[in-house]
Amino acid sequence: MTTIEAPRSRPTRRRGVNWEKWGWLYMRFSGILLVVLIFGHLLVNLFLGDGVSAIDFAFVAGKLADPFWIVWDTLLLWLALIHGANGMRTLTNDYARGKLRVVLLVLLAGATVVLLVLGTLVLTTFDPCIGDSTVDALIEACAAQ
Amino acid sequence: MSSQAARSGAATAGRIPAPKRPAGTLYRGREGMWSWVLHRITGTAIFFFLLVHILDTSLIRLDAAAYDAVIGTYKTPIMGLGELALVAAIGLHALNGLRVIAIDFTQWGVKHQRLMFWIAIALWVVLMLGFAPRHLMHVFGGE
Numbered sequence: 001m002t003t004i005e006a007p008r009s010r011p012t013r014r015r016g017v018n019w020e021k022w023g024w025l026y027m028r029f030s031g032i033l034l035v036v037l038i039f040g041h042l043l044v045n046l047f048l049g050d051g052v053s054a055i056d057f058a059f060v061a062g063k064l065a066d067p068f069w070i071v072w073d074t075l076l077l078w079l080a081l082i083h084g085a086n087g088m089r090t091l092t093n094d095y096a097r098g099k100l101r102v103v104l105l106v107l108l109a110g111a112t113v114v115l116l117v118l119g120t121l122v123l124t125t126f127d128p129c130i131g132d133s134t135v136d137a138l139i140e141a142c143a144a145q
Numbered sequence: 146m147s148s149q150a151a152r153s154g155a156a157t158a159g160r161i162p163a164p165k166r167p168a169g170t171l172y173r174g175r176e177g178m179w180s181w182v183l184h185r186i187t188g189t190a191i192f193f194f195l196l197v198h199i200l201d202t203s204l205i206r207l208d209a210a211a212y213d214a215v216i217g218t219y220k221t222p223i224m225g226l227g228e229l230a231l232v233a234a235i236g237l238h239a240l241n242g243l244r245v246i247a248i249d250f251t252q253w254g255v256k257h258q259r260l261m262f263w264i265a266i267a268l269w270v271v272l273m274l275g276f277a278p279r280h281l282m283h284v285f286g287g288e
């Protein structure tokens with residue numbers, strides 16, 4: 001396993017892309033964006049209006065009729081899931097050893113890729129006409145089909 | 146690297162008596178360590194919720210009735226309390242995350258990391274006082 005070098009020892013620069021540095025920076029920059037994206041998400045879905053009791057198919061269909069929320073939710077999906085997965089990678093490296101660590105990392109990467117693809121497909125191919133809607137424009141558009 | 150900056154900053158500030166036991170640094174003991182513990186626990190909890198949340202939300206693409214049934218469970222008292230805990234976890238993680246960012250990118254942040262921890266806690270209390278009553282009314286108020 002890697003050991004922690006003595007304080008103030010010379011940094012050893014390896015050649016190639018410093019992925020750990022980019023991961024470290026990603027955690028911070030995605031964190032700043034996530035503050036806006038997550039609290040906006042919670043405000044609209046869980047606080048304004050009737051909060052959690054208002055959420056149903058029609059509520060979501062109404063939101064996804066607006067490209068603004070499709071972009072918002074897609075950014076939220078990618079930034080949060082990759083941030084969380086990279087954080088869990090750190091924990092796995094800290095607490096798991098040997099074969100278990102490799103298995104956990106593979107599972108983590110697999111789950112992340114599957115959920116990114118699934119979530120993106122749902123957001124980009126959403127069909128408001130498979131259920132009842134409360135937005136007039138959607139009701140008309142679906143009736144016309 | 147932040148803790149190194151903190152130590153050299155303290156060294157220039159004057160003499161520091163040698164500690165008898167291993168003393169706290171930015172990350173060992175006191176606020177620095179506990180904020181890190183909280184950050185790990187909340188980050189992990191939010192991650193596992195996110196896995197489930199992407200799956201349940203994906204039902205919106207398949208079947209409206211199935212989506213309504215699953216989201217209906219989010220409105221039950223137990224899940225309602227779970228959502229309160231989730232918002233509490235996200236609030237702590239986000240506020241402390243901003244503190245970590247300030248520590249890592251600014252001298253000012255290193256110097257005031259302890260103060261910022263308590264500011265984050267104070268803001269978190271305000272956040273929860275604003276959210277909890279309204280949310281509990283939605284969950285327990287009956288509709």
Ligand code: HEM
Pocket residue numbers: 027028030031032034035038080081083084085086087088090091181184185187188189191192195235238239240242243245246
């Ligand atoms: C709300 C905005 C968020 C901010 C400002 C934020 C900030 C941060 C920062 C700065 C770190 C790096 C800490 C370090 O390297 O010591 C971090 C770590 C982490 N974050 Fe977030 N984060 C946010 C949202 C999330 C979300 C939504 C998840 C889950 C999906 C998450 C899960 C994690 C995990 C698991 C870690 C690793 C913890 C560790 O290494 O101890 N975070 N976060």
